[in-house]
C-alpha cells in the first residue's frame with residue numbers, strides 16, 4: 015500500500031473552539047445538590063508509584079473507608095486490572111450477579127500510571143461483574159480520572175452497594191475531602207453532565223484541567239451495554255473530552271448503583287508526582303521515545319494526524335475490514351470513511367493526547383458537527399474520534415459510509431453511554447437478521463434495518479436511550495437477542511447462532527477473523543470475551559505468515575495476551591508499543607515483539623517502583639493475574655472449554671454469498687488443506703467440507719493453546735501452574751481449581 019500524503023490545504027476550515035454551551039443551568043443544578051456524607055482525609059502523593067491505600071465507598075450505606083494496599087497485593091497483582099480483580103474476588107460470591115449490591119466497580123491506575131515523560135501512561139483499569147457475560151470484565155481507559163485519583167492518595171477506588179437516589183462521589187485530593195452528594199436535577203448525558211460538573215467542582219478557570227469526571231448516559235440505564243466516559247479537559251478547545259471504558263456493560267452497573275458521576279479534583283500535574291525511584295532513567299527513556307515518534311510516525315502510521323482510523327484502508331486492502339456483519343472484508347465505498355477523509359475532517363491545528371506527555375497524540379477530534387437527529391438535534395458538538403473500531407463497527411460493518419452519519423452515531427454512543435464496538439456489532443447482526451427475514455418491519459416496530467440505513471440505526475439508538483421499542487431489545491446485546499429471536503421462532507436457530515458475533519456474551523470487536531486461525535483464538539480464548547486488546551494476531555498470522563504451525567500460534571496466544579495484560583496492570587496505553595516502532599526494528603530478533611520498546615517498559619517499571627525486573631519477569635507478573643482471572647471465571651460458572659466456543663461466522667463462511675465472494679481461495683483450501691477435489695461439488699457441499707475442517711482445526715488450536723498455557727484440555731489451570739505462579743497461596747483459588755480437576 016502506498017503511504018497517504020498529508021495535504022494541509024485539504025483540511026476543513028472548522029473553528030474548533032465553537033460548540034453549543036451547556037453551563038446556563040449550573041447554579042440551579044448545584045443548589046439542588048445535597049450532602050449525604052462527608053469525611054476528611056489526609057491526601058498523599060505516591061511513593062515509587064504506590065500510595066498504598068485503596069478507597070472503599072459503599073454508595074448504599076454511605077460507608078467510606080481506607081484499606082491498606084498490602085505487599086502481597088503488590089507482589090501478586092501489581093495494580094490496575096490486578097487490583098481490580100483482587101478486590102472484586104473478595105467482594106463477591108459465586109452466586110453474585112451484576113445487579114446485586116455486592117458487585118463492585120473498581121478503578122485502579124497502576125503503579126507507573128501518571129508519569130508524564132513517556133507516551134501513553136495515563137490509563138486506568140475498570141473491573142466489574144459484567145451484565146453481558148456474568149464474569150469479570152476489565153476495560154483499559156484513558157482520560158485523567160485514574161492518575162488524578164492516585165495523585166489524590168489512592169491506588170484504587172472500590173465502589174460497592176446500591177443507592178436509592180442519584181448520587182455523585184466527589185474526591186477533593188487537594189483539600190482532603192470525600193463527599194457523597196445527592197444529585198437530583200443533574201443532566202443525564204455525558205457531554206452535558208461532564209461539562210457542567212467540571213465547571214461546578216473547579217475552583218477557577220486554571221483548575222479545570224485538575225478535574226476529571228466519570229459518567230455515562232441515558233442508554234446505559236435501559237440496556238446491558240452501558241459504558242463509562244472518563245473525561246479530560248482540553249485546554250485548547252476549552253471543553254471536556256472523553257475516553258471510554260467501553261466493553262461489557264460497566265456503565266449499566268454504574269447506573270444500576272444510581273451513581274450519576276464520580277468527580278475527582280487532583281493537584282496540578284507535574285512530572286515527578288509518582289516519586290519514582292529513578293527519575294533519570296524515566297526521563298532518558300521518554301526523550302528517546304519521543305524522538306522516535308517525531309521521526310517515524312509520519313512514515314509509519316500518521317497516528318498524530320489520523321488517530322487509529324488510519325487502519326481502515328489497510329484492513330480493507332487485506333480483506334479484513336468487517337463489512338455487513340463480518341460477511342465480507344472490503345467494500346468499494348470505504349474511501350468515504352478511510353483516513354484520507356478523517357485527516358481532512360478531524361481538527362489538525364491542535365495536539366490531541368488523552369494524558370500529559372503522550373506524543374503519539376492519537377485522540378483526534380472532529381469539531382463543528384451539527385446534529386441531525388435526537389434530543390440534541392441542531393446542537394454543534396465535538397466528536398471524540400472516530401477511532402478505527404468506530405469507523406469499522408458503526409460504519410462498514412453496518413454498511414454506513416456517510417461520514418457525517420457515522421460521526422453522529424459515534425457522538426450519540428458516547429453521550430448516551432454505550433459501547434461503540436458493541437453497538438456496531440449488534441446493529442450489524444440486526445441488519446443481517448433483517449436481510450434474511452429473521453426480522454422485519456413488524457418485528458422491529460417499524461424500523462427498516464437495511465444495510466446503510468443510518469437514520470433507522472440512529473432511531474434504534476434513540477429508542478435504546480429512551481428505553482423504548484426495538485431499541486430496548488437491541489440493548490440486551492447479541493447473545494440475548496439470539497435467545498429472544500429463537501424463542502419467538504423467528505428463524506433457523508443454527509443460522510442465528512452462526513451469525514450472532516458474540517462469545518461469552520460479549521460482542522466481537524471489529525476485525526474479520528475468518529481467514530486467521532490465530533486471531534480466531536485471539537478472540538475466543540480470552541478471559542473477558544472477544545476484544546482485540548488481548549491478542550491481535552491477524553497481521554502476524556495472515557499477512558506476514560509468521561505463525562505457520564499450531565505450536566507457533568499457541569506460542570503467540572501464550573505470549574501476547576500476557577504481554578498485553580501487563581499494560582493494564584501498570585496504567586499503560588498499548589498503542590505506543592507497536593503502532594510506531596524504531597526505524598531498525600525489522601532487523602532486531604523477534605521484531606514482532608518490538609524488543610526495544612519491551613526494554614523501555616522493563617526500564618520504566620523498574621525506575622518507577624525500584625523493583626528491578628527483566629522482560630521474563632514482566633510476563634510472569636501478567637501470568638499471575640491472567641490465571642487468577644481464568645480461575646475467577648470458573649468460580650463464576652464460566653471459564654471452561656465450552657465457554658471458549660466461537661460463533662461459526664468468526665471461523666468460516668456461513669452463507670453461499672460469503673463462500674462465493676472468496677470461492678477461489680476456499681476451493682484452493684479444499685485442495686491444499688483437505689486433499690480433496692472441489693470440482694463437481696455444489697457450494698453447499700464445499701461449505702460443509704469447510705465447516706468440518708475449520709471447526710476441527712479450531713478445536714486442535716484450543717488443545718495447543720491450553721497445553722502451552724499450563725491448563726487442562728478443559729481449560730482449567732493445573733495445580734502445578736498455580737504453584738509455579740505462587741497462586742497456591744490463595745486457598746480459595748486452589749479450591750475452585752480442585753473442583754474441576756478429575
Ligand code: SF4
Nearest residue numbers: 134367368372376587
Ligand atoms: S496513544 Fe492515544 S489513546 Fe494512547 S495515551 Fe496517547 S493519546 Fe491516549
